[in-house]
Amino acid sequence: MNIIYLDNSATTKMDERVVEEMIPYLSENYGNPSSIYSIGRENKKVIEDAREKVAKILNCKADEIYFTSGGSESDNTAIRGIAYANKKKGNHIITSKIEHPAVLETCKQLEKEGFEVSYISIDEKGIINLEELKQSIKDTTILISIMFANNEIGTIQPIEEIGKIAKNHNIYFHTDAVQAVGNILIDVDKLNIDSLSLSAHKFYGPKGVGALYVRKGVNFNKFINGGHQERNKRAGTENVAGIVGLGKAIELAYEDLEEHNKKIRELRDYYVSNVVKRIPYIKINGDMENRLPGNSNISFRYIEGEGLLLNLDLKGICASSGSACTSGSLDPSHVLIAIGLPHEIAHGSLRISIGKYNTKEEIDYLIESLVEIVGRLREMSPLWEKVIEEEK
Numbered sequence: 001m002n003i004i005y006l007d008n009s010a011t012t013k014m015d016e017r018v019v020e021e022m023i024p025y026l027s028e029n030y031g032n033p034s035s036i037y038s039i040g041r042e043n044k045k046v047i048e049d050a051r052e053k054v055a056k057i058l059n060c061k062a063d064e065i066y067f068t069s070g071g072s073e074s075d076n077t078a079i080r081g082i083a084y085a086n087k088k089k090g091n092h093i094i095t096s097k098i099e100h101p102a103v104l105e106t107c108k109q110l111e112k113e114g115f116e117v118s119y120i121s122i123d124e125k126g127i128i129n130l131e132e133l134k135q136s137i138k139d140t141t142i143l144i145s146i147m148f149a150n151n152e153i154g155t156i157q158p159i160e161e162i163g164k165i166a167k168n169h170n171i172y173f174h175t176d177a178v179q180a181v182g183n184i185l186i187d188v189d190k191l192n193i194d195s196l197s198l199s200a201h202k203f204y205g206p207k208g209v210g211a212l213y214v215r216k217g218v219n220f221n222k223f224i225n226g227g228h229q230e231r232n233k234r235a236g237t238e239n240v241a242g243i244v245g246l247g248k249a250i251e252l253a254y255e256d257l258e259e260h261n262k263k264i265r266e267l268r269d270y271y272v273s274n275v276v277k278r279i280p281y282i283k284i285n286g287d288m289e290n291r292l293p294g295n296s297n298i299s300f301r302y303i304e305g306e307g308l309l310l311n312l313d314l315k316g317i318c319a320s321s322g323s324a325c326t327s328g329s330l331d332p333s334h335v336l337i338a339i340g341l342p343h344e345i346a347h348g349s350l351r352i353s354i355g356k357y358n359t360k361e362e363i364d365y366l367i368e369s370l371v372e373i374v375g376r377l378r379e380m381s382p383l384w385e386k387v388i389e390e391e392k
């Protein structure tokens with residue numbers, strides 16, 4: 001059976017051109033970048049080339065980029081690193097209720113260590129409440145960490161406004177841009193971003209490699225101790241092949257950004273409008289304007305997301321209910337709860353995230369499958385019987 005992959009917010013298939021670029025560094029180019037002989041020095045150079053590529057995309061300097069093992073490490077490093085290094089100035093951190101666990105769990109850990117954290121609410125569309133953000137600022141606030149785009153409902157936050165607020169109050173601003181990089185043009189200077197996380201596997205690059213941008217002058221403690229790699233901020237022999245792959249992937253993502261986004265957005269809108277037309281009792285979650293091009297999140301009432309996912313899987317369709325991390329558990333997604341969905345509606349939600357390799361035929365197959373599966377699951381639900389009764 002063909003696999004129809006519609007879970008591009010969880011991870012993406014590597015671009016063949018990225019794979020090709022990486023292969024030499026998985027075999028003959030094995031030198032340690034810290035060694036002084038040529039095969040080491042050459043690998044040092046390719047890392048610096050990748051760093052330049054990332055810096056060019058984000059409009060920062062190459063020595064403001066640190067390579068990490070991915071989005072989670074970048075978030076942990078930025079938040080803990082800035083918190084520890086600026087403890088003397090204050091112990092208050094502001095974040096939102098809809099962050100990725102890499103941010104939320106880090107903040108919870110810091111609370112146990114004596115930091116104070118404010119979790120800002122969002123409106124029913126998933127956009128942060130800027131008034132609440134401003135009002136929560138205190139003399140002791142050292143860091144604001146708000147995600148660029150949400151991984152479950154795709155909403156894009158007013159990053160420029162948040163950057164201004166942070167700058168006006170002399171507070172550092174970190175953003176988890178793991179879902180945004182590769183989809184949105186980002187200029188860290190213009191947006192007043194002090195720190196930003198990205199991860200290669202979310203934009204057709206390899207897993208287990210990411211980057212952290214930290215503006216020069218922003219003090220942060222290192223997270224992994226050991227050797228002097230990454231200008232003494234992140235120890236460990238570099239993931240040369242991964243870093244080369246990340247560099248290639250980010251370059252490719254921005255080469256064809258407009259063209260891909262247009263196609264992806266059209267497929268997403270086609271899917272959503274067909275679901276609206278053909279399946280009753282649904283709710284579209286998130287904001288339709290400020291939204292990632294490939295993301296859709298729809299709640300189907302009177303059914304369980306898990307049942308939906310299992311049935312889609314039987315048809316070869318890969319999708320998600322809530323975030324990739326929560327879809328394995330039965331707790332409703334914290335993001336859907338934060339936008340005000342009751343538990344029973346949050347449970348019946350389906351995230352479809354479309355990527356550059358998807359086709360219209362695949363979306364048509366998805367729509368037909370959904371109409372059939374949702375109808376069948378509802379017929380098995382006692383709640384549905386009541387709905388039908390009441391309609392009569």
Ligand SMILES: *Cc1c(COP(=O)(O)O)cnc(C)c1O
Binds near residue numbers: 009010073100149151
């Ligand atoms: C995927 C994701 C992460 C984690 O990135 P990894 O590279 O998988 O560690 C963090 N934040 C967001 C918003 C994500 O989507």
